[in-house]
Amino acid sequence: MKAWRWNGAEYEPCDSLPLTDRGFRYGMSIFESLRVNGGAPEFFDRHLSRLVQACAERDIPVEESALAAGETLLRENGTSGFARLYVTAGDGGPAVTTGQARVFIFIEPRTPPDPEDPWEIGLHDESYHPPFGGLKTANYWFNCEALARAHHRRLNETLLFNDRAELVSACMANVFLLRDDRLCTPPRSSGCRPGVIREWVIGRRKVEERRLRREDVVNADEIFLTNSWIGVMPVATVEGRPLAHRTVGPRLAGELANRRDEKL
Structure with missing residues (x-):
């Protein structure tokens, strides 16, 4: 470093x-x-x-x-x-x-994960209280502990919910759900961070920013995570349930990869 x-x-x-x-x-x-x-x-x-x-x-x-x-x-x-x-x-x-x-x-130096190797994620049980409406501060202990528990279960990530049972984000990423061709992501009012890649996705696709709950996650056709390091990461399973429908996430990952190639 x-x-x-x-x-x-x-x-x-x-x-x-x-x-x-x-x-x-x-x-x-x-x-x-x-x-x-x-x-x-x-x-x-x-x-x-x-x-x-x-x-x-x-x-x-x-x-x-x-x-x-x-x-x-x-x-x-x-x-x-x-x-x-x-x-x-x-x-x-x-x-x-x-x-x-x-x-x-x-x-x-790090080797970024490959979006062609989609992640397995879980659902965290404890309520998450994002500080200052989701600002990126050094107060990351809760996220780190939740992520450590996920890794202990051999999962790549886990989804966090606030005290109103609303989906906020993953520990280190924002989250998008697709159900019946409707692409959704939690609003800022739920506590998610205003991530750069989140905004990039919203600028390229029609996205509904709305309150989402556990039932929205478990019934989703497709899920993908975003942050500036992983880019767009498709999700393969949620609590062991396979997600066979993966199209929007991989396409966005490809578009982001093409953007990188153009900038080099």
Whole structure:
């Protein structure tokens, strides 16, 4: 893994986070994850826009130029892999207004999963309470534990539901369901994250954003997950029930792969 910190003028290599930083102490940080192909960060402008908006919502002052410089850094580094841009609340007490945020970037080599090897997923039993309406913050412990339980069951992912029994998302991805040729995804009001690939799918297909429940999941003809790393991942089974109908997800995965090839 390679990591850098913004020093006010440029990014410099770093290998640690100050223990005084509230991103470490209280999980007070905002981030965006993105896939990098041969030094080309995917959908960087969209990730930048979401990060700036999220910082504004949480009153974390950050220089947009510092975040924008991350694209140049990743391109010059030339590495393919999984990258994240983090903005932390900096030093201070838990109730102190953020004065000086910190900006970090890291990238680690990874091999992305193959959408031609569809995933097996489950349904998580405990209610999920997404912080701040689904903003991408460092408060990920619930998601990590739920994902660990899924892996223990030899599943790739598991779906989360809020305290109103509404489908929110998978642990690390957004979710789309197809039933009777109607493509649906949970609305932001249910707590899902405003993912870049989620919005890309909505821009390419007719999608209904509506409240979904367990019965919608178990009766779905097709399900696929999306995030900036996996792209579009078709689902093979839900709690062991096979989903034989897989057309929209694989087609979208192919369209996204074609976009990557054009950008290289």
